[in-house]
Amino acid sequence: MKSYKVVTIGLGYIGLPTSALIASNAVKVFGVDINPKVVETINQGKIHIVEPELDKAVEKAVKDGFLTAGTKATQADTYLVVVPTPFKERNEPDISYVESATRGIIPLLRAGDLYIIESTSPVGTTEKMMELIYQERPELKDKLYIAYCPERVLPGNVMYELVYNDRVVGGIDEKSTNKAVEFYKQFVKGELHKTNARTAEMCKLTENSSRDVQIAFANELSLICDKADINVWELINLANKHPRVNILQPGCGVGGHCIAVDPYFITADFPAEAKIISKAREVNNYKSFWCAEKIKNAKLEFELENGRKPKIALMGLAFKPDIDDLRESPAVYVVNKVLENDNSSEYFIVEPNIETHKSFDLTDYKIAIEKADVIVVLVSHQEFKTLEMGAGKVLLDFCGSTTA
Numbered sequence: 001m002k003s004y005k006v007v008t009i010g011l012g013y014i015g016l017p018t019s020a021l022i023a024s025n026a027v028k029v030f031g032v033d034i035n036p037k038v039v040e041t042i043n044q045g046k047i048h049i050v051e052p053e054l055d056k057a058v059e060k061a062v063k064d065g066f067l068t069a070g071t072k073a074t075q076a077d078t079y080l081v082v083v084p085t086p087f088k089e090r091n092e093p094d095i096s097y098v099e100s101a102t103r104g105i106i107p108l109l110r111a112g113d114l115y116i117i118e119s120t121s122p123v124g125t126t127e128k129m130m131e132l133i134y135q136e137r138p139e140l141k142d143k144l145y146i147a148y149c150p151e152r153v154l155p156g157n158v159m160y161e162l163v164y165n166d167r168v169v170g171g172i173d174e175k176s177t178n179k180a181v182e183f184y185k186q187f188v189k190g191e192l193h194k195t196n197a198r199t200a201e202m203c204k205l206t207e208n209s210s211r212d213v214q215i216a217f218a219n220e221l222s223l224i225c226d227k228a229d230i231n232v233w234e235l236i237n238l239a240n241k242h243p244r245v246n247i248l249q250p251g252c253g254v255g256g257h258c259i260a261v262d263p264y265f266i267t268a269d270f271p272a273e274a275k276i277i278s279k280a281r282e283v284n285n286y287k288s289f290w291c292a293e294k295i296k297n298a299k300l301e302f303e304l305e306n307g308r309k310p311k312i313a314l315m316g317l318a319f320k321p322d323i324d325d326l327r328e329s330p331a332v333y334v335v336n337k338v339l340e341n342d343n344s345s346e347y348f349i350v351e352p353n354i355e356t357h358k359s360f361d362l363t364d365y366k367i368a369i370e371k372a373d374v375i376v377v378l379v380s381h382q383e384f385k386t387l388e389m390g391a392g393k394v395l396l397d398f399c400g401s402t403t404a
């Protein structure tokens with residue numbers, strides 16, 4: 001008899017909370033991660049990532065014997081693949097982790113097992129993995145349930161959203177969809193929407209591309225308004241008074257591991273068709289470059305007017321307000337670009353949500369504001385909303401933080 005009901009492969013930001021949630025429903029889960037330190041930490045009932053409520057859930061699940069971790073998969077009824085899907089050079093998706101995780105369980109599969117991919121994946125990945133499985137184990141053809149179910153939780157609220165968010169479940173055939181829905185019903189209270197695997201894969205990519213395109217529209221407006229001498233924040237506020245208009249806010253680009261990444265999973269496969277999606281990526285990337293150029297120009301203008309180099313405060317490094325996550329952050333790009341080939345100016349780099357950074361010396365935001373001649377707001381953190389700037393300082397606010 002199998003000791004475990006569920007094997008989860010990948011115990012990161014999504015895989016570990018998912019494993020803990022399933023285990024908290026008295027279902028025996030075996031979590032697999034190639035990182036032995038992660039495995040060791042979890043088996044001690046501890047966690048290696050920051051996520052509210054996760055520590056208690058993992059501690060209890062391990063103590064009660066419902067969650068165990070290891071570096072190699074074992075037999076179960078259901079296998080969940082939750083490994084990273086980064087992109088390679090030239091913005092092409094890298095599904096090698098999904099493939100390697102799948103190869104690891106192929107010898108363990110038995111007729112009637114359920115295999116689900118949760119990793120954000122390019123369209124057709126689930127079918128590709130099905131082919132791989134049946135190539136290696138032809139005797140199992142049509143005897144497995146194979147499905148795709150993307151994750152759409154918000155970091156910081158994962159333990160709640162895992163239970164209450166609606167989910168899209170797409171099988172490679174109807175019986176696989178139904179089997180996967182039955183599986184998720186055990187611990188999801190949100191609605192489970194049935195579709196096929198390709199649509200479910202595309203749905204996840206669509207959600208994040210839609211956000212990217214909407215932000216690109218706001219960023220494009222900010223470039224136009226800068227040239228036209230119009231306050232973009234006032235403009236958007238006024239346009240949004242229309243009952244059917246809802247424009248998002250511009251910033252110094254788009255970052256994070258989802259919105260700045262997932263659209264490339266579409267553009268790589270459909271370059272001729274994905275015109276707006278591809279352009280949105282371009283506009284959002286260009287906005288970061290433009291911000292860096294604006295800062296360099298402000299620096300030169302200050303020098304011309306005052307006969308000395310300004311001290312510059314670069315406020316914020318995270319990819320969005322009030323978090324400590326710097327992945328794919330446009331603010332980090334802007335700071336690196338501004339610092340490039342400039343050893344002579346004095347910069348104060350500020351990020352109130354982290355203590356240290358591997359490349360930058362950080363300064364407390366109040367000290368930076370007091371000492372700097374030029375203050376650049378890159379992220380709309382709470383702390384920056386009530387900035388008290390002394391007279392004669394230059395402000396470059398790329399996120400409307402001080403006008404909101």
Ligand SMILES: NC(=O)c1ccc[n+]([C@@H]2O[C@H](COP(=O)([O-])OP(=O)(O)OC[C@H]3O[C@@H](n4cnc5c(N)ncnc54)[C@H](O)[C@@H]3O)[C@@H](O)[C@H]2O)c1
Nearest residue numbers: 010011012013014033034035082083084085101119120151
């Ligand atoms: N983090 C999010 O907010 C979020 C939201 C929605 C979707 N996703 C998607 O979920 C997937 C997982 O993301 P994450 O944030 O949990 O990643 P993560 O980097 O936090 O964790 C992935 C884990 O998988 C492990 N791993 C890699 N290859 C493995 C293998 N072959 N076998 C076993 N373990 C392996 C890594 O060591 C790591 O611990 C990605 O496709 C991501 O795009 C993430």
